[in-house]
Amino acid sequence: MSSMSAWERFMAAARREAVDRVPVALIGTARFFSDFAGVNQTEFYYDPNELIRAEKATFDRFPDAAFVPGCWPDYGVGFFTALGMRAEWIPNDTCATRDHRYDSVEKLVGFRMPNPQTDGLWPWYLRTLRRFAARRDEFAGHLNCLWSMGPGEVASYLCGLMRLTEGFCNDPDFVKRLLEVSTDLVIRWLDAQLEVLPHAQATLITDDVSGLVSESMYREFLLPHHQRIRQWHPDHVMVFHNDTRSDHILEAIADTGFDVFQLGQATSLRRAKETIGHRMALMGNIDTVGVLQDGTLDDVRAASRACLETASAGGGFILSAGGGMNRGIAPAKIDVMVEVAKQFELDR
16 A cells, blocks of 8 residues: 555545545646646637646646546536537636526427537547547556536536526426436536546546535435436446535435545535445545635645544545635645645554
8 A cells, every 4th residue: 555646545545445545636627727837727728738738737746646537628618619509718717608598498309419529629628638648658647537517517507507496496397307418418428538538447527506405406306317427337436526515415415326525615524424424435625715725834734634633534535625726726735735644644
């Protein structure tokens, strides 16, 4: 165990196996990679050479942290251009869309599944992923994970978040049909990535909508689709990211069969450990803005220690932020997370 790489350590903890020390894992994002490498985020999006350079610089700087999903062209909601939806490329910021065009059952009748090789940004994403894969020796440990938004998050962009949340109560037939379409879309997207990275070992699913509904609604509407995605590739370690407050659906999240739950700072790590820590690994949950972005090094040290003391007993814990990484997070703060995780094992 003493020679574990950051990725091997992450995978072992995700499977609730023995590790030499608690792993540190981070969800890298376009805003974080570009900021770290001093690249304008617009150039990060527009120039694959800059995107690849920025991610390599980040991975090289933090060899003791696993990155989930590792190498990826994070075009955000540019994902939906494959459906003909309009993307807004905000200067030096994250891509956005307000083109919520699938807001009724009638409009879903004409829904056409995109071709990953020809439609929207999907072929551009896959082409860039192939460029990463062609340099596998340089990106060892960072080409092991696929990514997709989850069905709830996909649905929220297809019809709009307000329409979706109202529909849970007022138009359940529409929501159920929309989630079926969204899940089909997620699986098609994962299949396309798997063709490029056939040796991938893990999949990250991001679905922040989950914490916005009651437990009964989650179980009725979202859980079956999360379980379907879990069964898409049973051998993959499945990481479920949901940084909305989720104390009320913890047991239901464990019922997905996902291996790892990355929880946000609004969810109680202690409660998660007590209620589902024996069923799935936990990943988190340092305050991404209040501590990692705006806090001091001592704040990061104290928060890291608190997470470890709360959730590391018995294994199955991965120290992380409570969400995706933001711009403005000083490299020294990540160093502190790694340092505390190493020292914690020595002190025990």
